Amino acid sequence: MKVVDLRRDTITLPDERMREEAFRAVLGDSVYGEDPLQQELEQYAAQVLGKDAAIFLPSGTMGNLVALLTHARRGEEVILEESAHIRSSETGGAAAVAGLMLRGVRNLSGIPTADEVASAVRPEDIHYPRSSLICLETTHYRYGGIIPPLENMKEIWELAGRLHLAVHLDGARLWNAAVALGVEPSVIAGCADSVMASLSKGLGAPVGSVLAGSEPFIREACRYRKMLGGGMRQTGWLCACGLVALQPENIARLQVDHRNARMLAEGLSRIPGVRVETDRVQTNFVLADISESPYTAEDLVNKLAGLNVLATAAARSTIRFVTSREVDAEGIAAAVEGVRSI
Numbered sequence: 001m002k003v004v005d006l007r008r009d010t011i012t013l014p015d016e017r018m019r020e021e022a023f024r025a026v027l028g029d030s031v032y033g034e035d036p037l038q039q040e041l042e043q044y045a046a047q048v049l050g051k052d053a054a055i056f057l058p059s060g061t062m063g064n065l066v067a068l069l070t071h072a073r074r075g076e077e078v079i080l081e082e083s084a085h086i087r088s089s090e091t092g093g094a095a096a097v098a099g100l101m102l103r104g105v106r107n108l109s110g111i112p113t114a115d116e117v118a119s120a121v122r123p124e125d126i127h128y129p130r131s132s133l134i135c136l137e138t139t140h141y142r143y144g145g146i147i148p149p150l151e152n153m154k155e156i157w158e159l160a161g162r163l164h165l166a167v168h169l170d171g172a173r174l175w176n177a178a179v180a181l182g183v184e185p186s187v188i189a190g191c192a193d194s195v196m197a198s199l200s201k202g203l204g205a206p207v208g209s210v211l212a213g214s215e216p217f218i219r220e221a222c223r224y225r226k227m228l229g230g231g232m233r234q235t236g237w238l239c240a241c242g243l244v245a246l247q248p249e250n251i252a253r254l255q256v257d258h259r260n261a262r263m264l265a266e267g268l269s270r271i272p273g274v275r276v277e278t279d280r281v282q283t284n285f286v287l288a289d290i291s292e293s294p295y296t297a298e299d300l301v302n303k304l305a306g307l308n309v310l311a312t313a314a315a316r317s318t319i320r321f322v323t324s325r326e327v328d329a330e331g332i333a334a335a336v337e338g339v340r341s342i
C-alpha cells in the first residue's frame with residue numbers, strides 16, 4: 001500500500017523537468033560569479049520578489065541568519081512573534097552566531113498587531129539593548145500556515161519606517177501566501193527590506209533558498225553567506241531546479257495543495273473527537289485538535305503510521321498535517337479514512 005506522507009512539504013522531490021534541466025546545466029564556479037545558472041536564478045528571484053538583488057543559499061536557516069547578520073550588530077535586539085521559526089527552530093543561531101537578543105511578542109492568534117510590536121521597541125536609554133530589526137513570517141509555521149493579513153504587514157512596515165528599524169520577512173512559504181491571497185509575491189515582499197523564500201518546500205526544488213533586498217544589502221549579505229560556508233561552487237545543478245521551481249505555473253500549482261488541505265480539514269472535522277479550526281486552514285497545513293478523543297497526538301500518529309499515513313504530533317493533543325505535491329486527493333481521502341477508522 002502506498003504511503004501517504006503528510007509530515008512536511010520538504011519531502012517534495014524534483015520533477016522530470018527539473019531533472020532534465022539539472023542534467024543539461026552549464027556549470028561554473030559560483031564563488032567567482034562564474035556559474036551562469038546561479039546568476040540567472042538570482043536575477044530572476046530578485047525580479048519575482050520585486051527587489052534590486054537576490055542571492056541563492058543552501059537553506060532557509062542560512063538565509064535568515066545571513067539577513068540577521070547583515071541587518072543588526074551584536075548586542076542589538078530583534079523583535080519577532082514569540083514562536084517565530086527564527087526564534088524556535090533555527091538552533092539559536094541568532095544568539096550563538098549573530099550575538100543578537102530576540103524579543104518575542106506574544107499574540108495568541110500568531111499575528112501581533114503593529115501596536116504590540118511598537119510596545120516592544122526599546123526607547124533610547126543606556127540600559128536597554130538597541131532595537132534594530134523586526135522579523136515577520138509568512139506563512140506562519142507554528143500556527144499552521146496562517147497568513148498575516150497584508151494590512152497588518154503594511155502597518156508594521158510603516159511603523160518600522162517611522163522608527164528607523166529594518167524589517168526582514170521570513171517568507172519560507174511566501175509563495176503559498178501569495179497564491180492564497182491572489183497577489184504577486186512582490187506585493188508581500190514589499191512590506192519588508194529583505195525577504196528569504198524557500199525553493200525546497202512546496203515548490204519542489206531539492207535544495208535552496210533565496211534572500212532578496214537592496215543592492216547594498218545583498219552585497220553585504222554575500223560576505224556573510226561566504227563566512228557561514230554558503231559559498232558553493234558548481235551550483236548550476238541546483239539553480240536549474242530553482243529556476244523551474246519559480247516558474248509561475250509551478251507557483252500556481254500550490255493551489256492544489258491548499259485545496260487538498262481544505263478537503264482534509266473538512267473530512268477530519270466530521271470525525272467525532274477531532275476538532276479543526278477550518279478558518280485557520282489557509283494554505284497547506286491542517287492542525288487537528290484531538291483533546292476530546294481518548295488518544296494523545298503521539299498515540300494517534302503512531303496508529304496512523306500503522307495504516308501508512310504519516311503525520312506529526314505538533315503538541316500533546318495537536319496533530320499537524322502538511323499537504324504537498326507528493327500527496328494527491330486519493331491520499332487525502334485515505335488519511336481521513338485512517339483517522340476515522342482509529
Ligand SMILES: *Cc1c(COP(=O)(O)O)cnc(C)c1O
Nearest residue numbers: 059060061062085137141170172
Ligand atoms: C523551513 C523554514 C525555514 C528554514 O528553512 P530550511 O531550508 O529548512 O533551513 C525558515 N522559516 C520557516 C518559516 C520555515 O518553515
